[in-house]
Amino acid sequence: MWRNWFGLRGDRRRHMTLQSVWGPLAASSGLDATALRAVCANLMEIEGKLNSSTQPLQALRSELMDSLDRQVLNSEILNLPEDLRARLRQQQDAVLQNDAEARAYLAANALRIEVLREYAHRRFGDRADGDWFAVYARAAHLRQRNTRNYIERVLGGTRNAGDDVRFQAMTLKDSEIRARLLQVPAGTHFPGFGKADGQTA
Numbered sequence: 001m002w003r004n005w006f007g008l009r010g011d012r013r014r015h016m017t018l019q020s021v022w023g024p025l026a027a028s029s030g031l032d033a034t035a036l037r038a039v040c041a042n043l044m045e046i047e048g049k050l051n052s053s054t055q056p057l058q059a060l061r062s063e064l065m066d067s068l069d070r071q072v073l074n075s076e077i078l079n080l081p082e083d084l085r086a087r088l089r090q091q092q093d094a095v096l097q098n099d100a101e102a103r104a105y106l107a108a109n110a111l112r113i114e115v116l117r118e119y120a121h122r123r124f125g126d127r128a129d130g131d132w133f134a135v136y137a138r139a140a141h142l143r144q145r146n147t148r149n150y151i152e153r154v155l156g157g158t159r160n161a162g163d164d165v166r167f168q169a170m171t172l173k174d175s176e177i178r179a180r181l182l183q184v185p186a187g188t189h190f191p192g193f194g195k196a197d198g199q200t201a
Contacts, residue, residue, distance in 0.1 A: 016123040018047045021115050029111045039108050043115060057124045058182045060116065065136055065178055067113050072140045074102050074109075076148040088151060126186040130193035138193070139177050146170055 022043065026036050046063055053059040077085060078099060089097050096102040121127035146167070 016119065018043050018115065018119050021119045021122065025111060025115050025118065029107075031107060031111060035104065035108050039112050039115075043112065046116070057120070057126060057186065060120055060124070061126070061132070061182055062178075064113065064116050064120070064133065065140075065181075067109055067116070068133075068137060068140050069144075071106060071109050071113065072144040073147065074106055076144045077151075078102055078106075080148060080151065084151070124186050128187050128189055130189045130191070132181040132184045132188065132190070134193040135190050136177065136181055139174065143170055143174055 022040060026040070029036070031039070046060075050056045050059055074096060077088065077095065080088065085099075089095050096105055117127055117133065127133075
């Protein structure tokens with residue numbers, strides 16, 4: 001009997017879809033219909049990639065890390081003084097070009113992250129209090145605060161060689177953290193870290 005129960009549970013996980021997670025979370029998000037369609041379409045693309053991946057859990061975690069990086073970076077840009085935000089947007093076409101657009105993106109991406117986290121939980125059991133996501137979230141916030149300071153110094157004309165060295169070292173350390181967290185077993189708890197999902201914005 002237990003073998004059959006575990007077998008059925010494994011089958012349900014293998015056949016879990018993003019669409020089954022999407023509905024309730026989308027309904028409570030408060031996003032407009034256009035934004036919801038865009039997020040849903042993007043999630044379906046991600047699911048196609050996961051289904052063709054030989055390491056779907058690692059691919060899903062990598063997607064979550066990228067999403068969190070974008071979330072934190074755009075939040076930090078919004079925290080720049082207004083004149084520096086304007087100068088950055090003039091110099092970088094890839095940066096969201098106004099505050100309203102940036103806030104809309106943050107709301108949509110927060111939903112995207114929550115859907116992916118819940119999907120990871122239901123399909124792989126990959127969600128726990130103080131898990132790999134909490135560790136990466138803390139590192140991402142620290143890194144992006146340092147990035148904001150670096151941007152401020154660059155745009156303000158006060159950057160020096162030491163700033164460049166520190167920025168490169170931070171980038172290398174981030175790559176190391178990322179590589180290690182991709183391999184952590186699902187459900188692993190890291191002592192000293194609180195609820196992971198409280199750190200997504």
